[in-house]
Every structure is written in C-alpha cells, then in structure tokens.
Amino acid sequence: MKTVKVFGPGCNRCETTVQLVKDAAARLGIDVDVEKVTDAKSIAMAGVMSTPGISVDGKLVHAGGLPDVVKLENWLAA
Amino acid sequence: MSIEVTNPAHPSRPDWRWHLGVAAFVTLWWLVYHQLIPVSEWVTSFFPIDRHSHTGEAIAFFFYDVPKVMMLLTLIVFVMGVVRSYFSPEKTRALLSGKRQGVGNVLSAGLGVLTPFCSCSAVPLFIGFVSVGVPLGVTFSFLIAAPMINEVALVLLFGLVGWQVAVTYLVFGLAIAIVAGFVIGKLRLEGWLQDWVRDIHSGANATASLTEEHLSVVDRYKLGIEAVREIFGKVWLWIIVGIAMGALIHGYVPEDLMVQIMGADAWWSVPVAVVMGIPLYTNAAGVIPIVEALLGKGAALGTVLAFMMSVIALSLPEMIILKQVLTLRLIAVFVGVVGTGILAVGFLFNLIF
Numbered sequence: 001m002k003t004v005k006v007f008g009p010g011c012n013r014c015e016t017t018v019q020l021v022k023d024a025a026a027r028l029g030i031d032v033d034v035e036k037v038t039d040a041k042s043i044a045m046a047g048v049m050s051t052p053g054i055s056v057d058g059k060l061v062h063a064g065g066l067p068d069v070v071k072l073e074n075w076l077a078a
Numbered sequence: 079m080s081i082e083v084t085n086p087a088h089p090s091r092p093d094w095r096w097h098l099g100v101a102a103f104v105t106l107w108w109l110v111y112h113q114l115i116p117v118s119e120w121v122t123s124f125f126p127i128d129r130h131s132h133t134g135e136a137i138a139f140f141f142y143d144v145p146k147v148m149m150l151l152t153l154i155v156f157v158m159g160v161v162r163s164y165f166s167p168e169k170t171r172a173l174l175s176g177k178r179q180g181v182g183n184v185l186s187a188g189l190g191v192l193t194p195f196c197s198c199s200a201v202p203l204f205i206g207f208v209s210v211g212v213p214l215g216v217t218f219s220f221l222i223a224a225p226m227i228n229e230v231a232l233v234l235l236f237g238l239v240g241w242q243v244a245v246t247y248l249v250f251g252l253a254i255a256i257v258a259g260f261v262i263g264k265l266r267l268e269g270w271l272q273d274w275v276r277d278i279h280s281g282a283n284a285t286a287s288l289t290e291e292h293l294s295v296v297d298r299y300k301l302g303i304e305a306v307r308e309i310f311g312k313v314w315l316w317i318i319v320g321i322a323m324g325a326l327i328h329g330y331v332p333e334d335l336m337v338q339i340m341g342a343d344a345w346w347s348v349p350v351a352v353v354m355g356i357p358l359y360t361n362a363a364g365v366i367p368i369v370e371a372l373l374g375k376g377a378a379l380g381t382v383l384a385f386m387m388s389v390i391a392l393s394l395p396e397m398i399i400l401k402q403v404l405t406l407r408l409i410a411v412f413v414g415v416v417g418t419g420i421l422a423v424g425f426l427f428n429l430i431f
Contacts, residue, residue, distance in 0.1 A: 007202075008198070008199075009198050009199070009201075011196070011198040013196075013308075040201040040202060040205075040402050040403075041205075041274060041402075043199075043201075043202045044201065044202040044205035044206060044209075044278070045278070047206070048199075048202055048206075049167040049168065049171065049199065049202050049203045049206035049207075050166070050167045050194065050195070050196070050199045050202070050203065051196070051198060051199040051202065063167075063168070064166065064167065064194060064199075065194070065301070065304070066304070068297075
C-alpha cells in the first residue's frame with residue numbers, strides 16, 4: 001500500500017491529476033491510497049510552490065502542471 | 079497481481095518529425111493569417127445587409143477579429159509554453175533568495191513574466207518565496223507582474239489595438255510591479271503577515287528539493303501544446319463574448335458619448351476606471367476587445383489602460399485568496415500602492431497622448 005498525496009487547492013488540473021494517479025495505479029496493479037491536500041498551509045508546508053504537486057510515501061516527486069503519464073508510473077512503481 | 083504497463087496513447091515519434099511538424103505548422107499559420115481580411119469580407123458578404131451599415135461594420139469586425147486573435151494566441155501561447163519550460167518557481171526562488179531590494183525587484187518582476195504561474199497557487203508560492211528569505215517586497219514584485227503581464231493580454235493588445243499599446247502596457251506594467259514591490263519592501267511590513275506565515279518564515283521549513291527533470295526539446299513542444307490547450311479552454315468563450323461586445327460598441331455606441339465619459343478631458347475618469355476595475359474579474363481576454371472598441375470611439379488611452387490594469391491586477395477574488403497569508407492591513411497597503419501606480423500610469427498617458 002502506497003500513500004499518494006496530491007497537493008492542490010481544487011482547480012481542474014488537480015482533479016485531473018488525482019484521476020491520472022488512480023488510473024496509473026490501476027494499470028500497474030498497485031494498491032494506493034490517494035489523498036487530496038487542498039489546504040494552502042499544508043501545501044506550502046510540503047514544499048510545493050506550484051500546483052498540482054504529488055508525493056509518494058512522503059517523498060515529493062512532482063510540482064507544477066499535469067504529470068507525464070510514463071513518469072507517474074515510474075514514481076508509483078519505484 | 080499482474081503488472082501490466084500499457085504504452086502511452088502516443089507512441090514516441092522520432093524527434094525530426096516533431097521539428098518538421100512545428101515548422102509546417104508555423105508556415106501554414108503564416109499563410110492563413112495573411113488571408114484573413116479577404117476571408118472575413120467574404121463571410122460578411124453572405125449576410126443580407128449593407129456592408130457599410132452599422133450592422134455590416136459590426137459583423138465584419140467580429141469575423142475578422144475572432145479568427146485573428148485566436149490564431150495569434152495559438153502561436154504566442156505555444157512559444158511562451160516552450161520558453162516557460164526553461165523556468166520553474168523553484169529556479170526562480172533560488173535566483174531571488176537573499177536578493178536585496180532594488181535589483182531584486184527588477185529581477186523578480188522580469189521572472190514573474192517568464193515563470194509558469196497560476197493564480198490558484200499564489201498562496202503556496204508566496205510562502206515558498208518568503209520562507210527561504212526572498213524579501214517581502216521582492217515577492218510582491220513577482221506577484222504583481224505574474225498575472226498582470228501575461229501573453230493573453232499582450233497578444234490581444236497587439237492584435238486588436240496595435241503594437242505600440244502592447245509595448246506600453248508591458249513596460250508600464252513592469253514598472254508598476256517593480257516600484258510597488260520596492261515601496262512595500264521599504265515599508266517593512268513583515269509583521270503584517272498572518273501569524274502562521276511568520277512562523278514558517280523564522281523556522282525555514284525543510285523544503286523538499288525536487289530532482290531537476292531533464293526535458294528534451296520534444297518534451298518542451300508538448301508543454302507548449304499543453305499550454306495552448308489549457309489557455310484556450312479558459313479563454314475562448316471570453317474572447318468571443320468580448321469581441322461581440324466590442325463589435326456592438328463599434329457599430330452602435332455614439333462617439334460623442336464616449337469622449338464625454340472616457341475622454342482625456344474628464345480627469346475623474348481615471349480613478350473611476352480603477353475603482354470600477356477592482357470588483358470586475360475577467361481575464362484579459364474579455365476586457366481587451368471592449369477596450370479596443372472604446373479607444374476607437376474616442377476614449378482616452380490612459381483611462382482605458384488604467385481600467386484594464388485594475389481589472390487584471392487588482393481583483394477581489396485574488397485578495398480573498400491572499401487573505402490566507404496577508405492581514406487585511408497588508409492587503410489594503412497592497413491595493414493602495416498598486417492602485418496609485420495604475421492611477422499614475424493612467425494620468426501620465428492621458429497627458430502624453
């Protein structure tokens with residue numbers, strides 16, 4: 001079970017990112033718990049300056065813009 | 079558990095095809111762009127009305143301006159998307175941290191234009207900057223320049239009003255961002271941040287450092303295309319509505335009326351324009367076509383420019399977002415300083431032109 005956090009105040013791109021993460025995890029057959037972090041303070045505390053940001057098991061892997069699907073699978077599989 | 083990795087939707091094409099594709103697109107763009115006037119006249123000729131009537135004028139205006147603006151936007155947003163891929167908030171922050179007032183404000187305003195920025199991440203970005211020691215005033219220069227000077231505003235000004243006004247907007251927009259940030263820095267208002275922001279500031283939280291992603295030129299093209307898709311999704315409706323309104327003004331509003339209300343002689347028109355701009359929240363796409371039509375009817379350039387800057391740079395929703403990190407007093411100072419800058423630009427232009 002991996003814990004994935006998606007950081008973003010709830011704009012369209014953040015919702016899309018959540019879906020991308022879920023899709024990628026389903027394709028890889030990895031069990032993930034996706035949590036949306038929408039509070040500005042928590043987003044900032046995680047070190048994310050441009051949203052959406054993604055962390056996998058506490059490690060920040062992406063910030064700003066939609067993630068590349070191939071890269072996303074690599075982060076999840078790692 | 080079976081691991082099944084499907085290929086992404088687009089199998090990677092060799093790089094040269096991408097370069098060729100981009101070159102072909104730009105050539106085609108150029109050819110079509112130069113045929114817009116005959117095409118719009120041709121389309122207008124299908125309407126059963128006199129070409130030189132008010133309605134005829136309005137229709138021709140609409141069918142010429144909509145495709146023109148859409149085409150200009152596509153090209154410039156793509157180019158800016160590629161350019162922006164060389165910048166990131168993280169790199170910008172590294173460049174700005176510890177910079178002094180003055181030089182820092184200039185650099186910050188410039189980077190504000192080039193760094194990818196979405197107003198939805200204004201708060202995390204603000205904290206990210208302040209927490210590593212980017213001075214408050216320098217951070218403000220960034221936050222003023224980033225939304226105010228954007229390619230949508232510049233393209234629309236260039237396409238609808240003329241390059242002189244676009245350049246003027248760029249130069250004075252930057253000037254306002256630099257000076258306003260500098261003034262806010264001089265006032266030393268760090269104490270007026272919300273308490274929790276100050277705590278992060280002093281604690282300098284361990285910011286996770288992202289490993290720098292290597293991007294190929296093709297990756298950057300893709301980012302450019304992504305930018306075009308995103309911006310179009312946001313502004314296409316605004317552009318059509320804005321240009322339609324502009325067309326109506328163009329065709330129907332009497333000139334004397336505009337000169338009286340928004341002409342250079344009416345000194346009070348500049349402050350009124352600024353105040354009116356604050357609660358109005360549209361992006362540049364909706365305002366500029368209207369601005370163009372107003373100018374054509376004799377509204378003064380300074381008044382119109384002030385209105386536009388106010389709509390874009392001083393918006394109520396943005397202030398509500400910033401309320402999370404700034405106290406009301408600090409927001410008031412922000413609005414006061416930026417508003418004064420916009421007023422100054424408005425009056426200056428009405429004097430000069």
